[in-house]
Amino acid sequence: MDLALSDEQRMIVDMVRRFVREEILPLEENLDPDADELPPEELARLVEIVKEMGLYGLDTPPEYGGPEIDLVTRSLIAIECSQHRAGLYAPCYYAFGGARQAQMFEATDAQKDKYLYPMLRGEKKVFFGLSEPSGGSDPARAIQTRAVRDGDDWVLNGTKLWISGADRADYGLLFARTGGPGRKGVTCFIVETDWPGFHVRRVVHTLRSAKYATEIQLEDLRVPHENILGEEGGGFSIASERLSRQRIPYAAECIGVAVKANEMAVEYAKIRETFGAPLSSRQGIQWMLVENEIDLRTARLFVLDAADKADRGESYRMESALAKLIASEASGRVVDRSMQIHGGLGVAKDLPLERWYRELRIRRIGEGPSEVQKHVIAREIFGSGLH
């Protein structure tokens, strides 16, 4: 893998870095430390700047109006976009286009007109409803939400948990069991949130404030047959394809906050004196910063390697799992050490470190816990027969 950035990649990285420094960081000085969004008018102003940069809709394929960037470049952008207080879960407050439900590109022409294009234009918000109280890491077996055919409709009953943005969404993707146990029994439906029987029951309060999760209850929710996305029984492959690819920029975002935390720790170690000497002169501190450097470089290598494999059209399931595992765990360690170097200030809301510490803890669980990533890697080592 050639690790040198191309001229274009370097230009993009510089541009995004400047955007974060000049547009995002000053805004955060006046926001609550746990803020996760901007007033719509402020966001619209930032979106116009991003559009002028040619980077709006980062996760939208070029044929639908997104920028012509590969996954390596997308990952480099993710590393830059997350280098601010809200950056892990609200990178640049979604000025680059926010979350896109990539499965929507599988839609029929009629579904695209009704659901995909309004989403791409930013007019409608969409949620992704896969996880349930019975589990999210093994959806093929865990999904208990049931869809039963009734004439031209399907009737859905069940509960979804850990669903981000369902309370703000206009419609979403819901995965339900239409057949027997296992992968082929799961179907994906497009459901509208104002249909009778769709209820967002509560906010699930966690360590993070941005992109908070909700609990959804479905009570005899009627969904037209035409709202099946893909094929009946084909929901699992739609879901899993997304998860593999999205793990790579997801991992890259972890690196971004760790880079920033480490920069802060290095600067603080230079200026903070204890017992008559700067922290940077203490071997205990030096070794923490050396370990930070090792973790950051390792995580970056694995993330860019996975992105490079994907860009070359090679199988990247193992690399994607390695990238997610290593970046989420290494970044957590970097932020933890950086907090330690800052002492009491590190745990105060005056600095972003405490927020990154809380949110990075979730990253070891979200989008597949570390143990599931190891299971994926082991399966690649031993073959798919591993259960």
Add this chain to the structure above:
Amino acid sequence: MAVRLDKPWIPLTADGVKQLAGHLGVYQLANDAGDIVYIGVAGGRSLFGLKGELEAKLKAPPAGATQFRVEVNMAYSTRHKELLGAYRNDHGGDLPVANTDVDVRMLGRLSPG
């Protein structure tokens, strides 16, 4: 944790507010009849947390506010949005009368049941 706050009301007086500490969290203000008139938050930039917020409301109370209740909560941001969402669900989409500081475009739709 219940979605709606269900604690007893405390008179919005100097003695009532004196009981509070500087924790982060959420609070509600109500009129004599117990109708909620304001849902507020003591966030990371609130000077003296809930105590500071309630002291400010005691000095300049929203119209009709005579009592309050609080919930200490580090997840103050999401909890604030949840309380506002539950109130809107219970009141036909309206916000408490004094919550003119909230942009409804930044709120979701809840139906806590």
